[in-house]
Amino acid sequence: MITDFPTAPLDPPGPADREADLAALGGPAMIGREVRRTPFPVITKEDVLHMLLSLRQDPAKTVDAFAESYRDYVGAAFALPTASGTASLHMALVGAGVEPGDEVVVPAFTFIATAQAVVAAHAVPVFVDIDPRTYCMDPAAAAAAVTDRTRAVMPVHVHGLPADMPALRRLCDERGLALVEDASHAHSARIGDHTAGSIGDTAGQSLMADKNFPLGGEGGIAFFASAEAHARAVDYLARHGIDYRMAPIAAAFGASQLERLPYYDRVRARNAAVLGDALRQTGLFEPPHVPEGHVHAYNMYRIGLRPERIGLDDLPVHAVKQAVHELLVAEGVPAREWQNTPIPCHLPFRHRDGFGGGYPFSLNPGAVRDHRPEDFPNTLAMLESTLVLCRELRSPVEYERVLRYGEAFAKVAARPDAIRKLAAGGDCPPPHRRAARLG
Template identity: 75%
Template sequence: MITDFPAKPLPLPDPAETGAELAAFGGGAIIPKELRRTVFPVITKEDVFNLMLAQRAKPERVVADFAEAYRSYVGAGYALPTASGTSSLHLALVGAGVQPGDEVIVPAFTFIATAQAVVAAHAVPVFVDIDPKTYCMDPAAAAAAITGRTRAIMPVHVHGLPADVPALRALADSHGIALVEDASHAHSAKIGDQVAGSFGDAAGQSLMADKNFPLGGEGGIAFFKDGASHQRAVDYLERHGIDYGMSWVAAAFGASQLKRLPYYDEVRARNAALLGEALEGTGLFHAPYVPQGHTHAYNMYRITLTPDAIGLGDLPVYAVKEAVHELLVAEGVPAREWQNTPIPCHLPFRHRGGFGNGYPFSLNPEAVRDHRPEDFPVTLGMLDSTLVLCRELRAPVEYERALRYADAFTKVARRPDAIRKLVTDGSYRRPYEKAARLG
């Protein structure tokens, strides 16, 4: 029988290992290959029983009950459960009043679904750069991009850190346009006591199985501030005959997972703090920046490198990052890039075929730009100098894994000579010079 149960426990850290030879150079790995898998979501008997009992109810009742429970948790006015995160973003835009040919401002750094949802709403995405500390949409860049045809600003709470909502809300209000959140990374993320998904006029959120709040397979949910926005989205589905409905199986699984979400949140926060403390002691690595009053959900954990702190400032930072990436992976840390080029430089937004004959871009050709990566210098700098842990801080029973990740970063940072050798002997390229990829 296939099982997710580990064959044996991960050993507790041994301080001597951080001074041993790097795994990439023949030493032992901090995390052995056979123990590198993390398991999530955790499936319990409660999940199974809930799925079985849900078969007695009408499917639409199961979905409606889940949506209401999660809407209450988030604190949004209205909710509309959907089949995916992209469909939830589409409906959030429609509910906010976005019309064909309108302009929607989105960040150049996000998952491609943010911009694809704008196109699905028959509008034109207008891309802007990000803040150099939060990696979320830069409010000043958004302000500079507003025109007479801008209908909405769509910040992304990237990796689970809420964007600068107060500044963006003020900007939207001053121009009479909508604020639509992409909260797909931001389950339980907060500013003060307010939860992401309830900040804007509308919001979309992915609930797929690899998110911090997972449903059974694919799923999403759109939130709306008022009844008129919610009704606008409902009418749109009926008018166009679109089935974006959530599966009752996904909803039933999500209903029991929702009860454990606060527990998962605490585990991630604990592990993020533990790892952050270790990173700051290395000189080379730095934890994600979190503004005061913000609660980071840590759907992903983006780590910044400062090579000059360990005597590598003469080397290109992107090359140091690539070498460090190789060393970390050899130690058993599943670090990765997660995006390597700005979203407007991906094929759908370079060729702009849209729905055919350039639609909907042809509705507003003045909003269309032929972007180069260099148009977004902050995004490029971030991609050059950061690595990501995607889902590895949330396994609730593996405190020792977080400790071992910390030791692996410490071990690598202690070997600037090895990093320099890899950079000198290698032929590394900047991330955007490689084939564009997602995730």
């Protein structure tokens, strides 16, 4: 039987942990194998009861009740619960008035579903580079990509940090475009008092298992600022006979999880702050940048590398990253890449088969580009010089674990000799030269 109950307690790190040799060189791992699991979501007996009892209720009532309470939490005017995040983004685009053949500006760095939702709406994604500090859509790049056929701009709140919505709002207002949020990483993220999902004209949000607010397996929700946009999406589903409905059992789970979302958000924010302080002291590592007034939801925590600060700037940064990655994993810190090439370089956008016969790309050949990774230099630089923590910091993990992560980063940063040896010795192509990977 799989149990979430911890098999061993995690002690806070002590001086001996810091002085020990690197785990990759035979020392003890900072996080032992027996304590590496970070189960999430937490499932209480109330969650279980609520889900079981919901099976006796009118399914539509269960889903509507969840959607209404989460809509209220987000502060959006209208909501449409869906079976997945991709479906919610499709509905957000339809609600925003996107028509077949229209262009929608999307970031080159996101999950592929952002761009595939544009294709699902029979429109053409136009990819732009990211801001080098926030990793979200660069508003200047978005402005440069607007043409007469652009209908919407769809930023992604990457990893949980809201994109520069004020700048994108100005762009959309000036050019008469709809602003559509992909808020899939950004549950409870905010700019000032405005929660992600309620800032654009419409929004889509995934509620699948890897998100900060997971409804069990799959789920999503679209938000709309106007009754017209909401009606357009609802009418589209009815007219086309498309069933994108959320499963009632997922909605029931969501309703009881929602009560604890603010608690998880606070634990995540605390953990991110503690780890950020630890990383700043290492020299080599940098925590995520959060602009003033933005609240990051930390669905993922992207860590920058600054090899020049520990005398490793003669090595390619991606080689340093790969070496550090190996050393961290040996310490029990499951750091990852999460993507290794810009989204337009993945097969669906290189081949552009779409729905067959090149549709919908064939509706607007002028918007179609044969992209190379080098077309997105900020995305490439980020992929080469950063690592990500995902579930390990997303779950409400113990304070001791976060302290141990911090110590593991410090232990690795204190060994430029070991990093150099690994980085100089191995075969290490830049991330985008390897086969394209999602996640």
